[in-house]
Amino acid sequence: MxxxxxxxxxxxxxxxxxxxxxxxxxxxxxxxxxxATDYWHESYAGGSAVAPASTVGEVYSVAHGAQIxxxxxxxxxxxxxPGVSDDDIARRLDAVVAKMKETYPHGxxxxxxxxxxxxxxxxx
Numbered sequence: 001m002x003x004x005x006x007x008x009x010x011x012x013x014x015x016x017x018x019x020x021x022x023x024x025x026x027x028x029x030x031x032x033x034x035x036a037t038d039y040w041h042e043s044y045a046g047g048s049a050v051a052p053a054s055t056v057g058e059v060y061s062v063a064h065g066a067q068i069x070x071x072x073x074x075x076x077x078x079x080x081x082p083g084v085s086d087d088d089i090a091r092r093l094d095a096v097v098a099k100m101k102e103t104y105p106h107g108x109x110x111x112x113x114x115x116x117x118x119x120x121x122x123x124x
Contacts, residue, residue, distance in 0.1 A: 010039035010068035011061040015047030020074045020114035027119040028070045031110055040066065046080025048112075049073035049092035062104060069104060070121075071097050072112035086115075097124050 010032060014024050021043060029036060040061040044052065048071035052058070073093040075086035084092075090113055097111045101124060109124040 007038055007065075008034065008067055009061070009065045010034050010070065011058060011066040012039055012041045012070035012072065013048045013052070013058065014041065014043045014070075014072040014112070015049075015074050015078060015080055015114075016043040016045055017047075017074055017079065017114075019076075019116075020072075020119070023119050024070075024072050024112055024114050027121045028072075028110065028112065031121050031123070032068050032070070032108070034068060039068070039070075044080070046078060047071075047073040047093075048096050049078075049089050050080060067106065068108045068110070069100060070110045070112055071100055072114060074114035076116045089113075 012028050014021055040057060042057040073089050075089055078089060081089055093113060097109055101109050111122050111124045113120045
């Protein structure tokens with residue numbers, strides 16, 4: 001059995017919209033090879049395209065070995081970003097991914113844009 005110290009661990013931040021959470025988790029696991037218990041997952045309205053109320057979870061996961069990061073937002077009417085266009089949400093997400101790559105240069109980063117047409121996940 002693996003211990004936390006010999007496993008690759010990750011961190012996933014998503015929007016809490018119930019339409020996309022499960023599909024996003026599955027896409028993240030498939031793209032990274034992480035199992036459902038190999039990463040911390042935080043979710044709140046607006047996802048990674050808005051500044052979090054707190055970075056405690058993010059910092060905690062990094063301090064405990066997170067090396068793979070998933071930054072998700074979604075289009076198709078995000079309740080956490082009312083009135084923001086799909087294009088602007090994607091641009092906001094891109095800006096956050098760029099910042100997180102600078103903040104955690106040691107890690108692998110995945111940009112995840114969810115929508116009614118599916119999950120677009122790309123390693124940044």
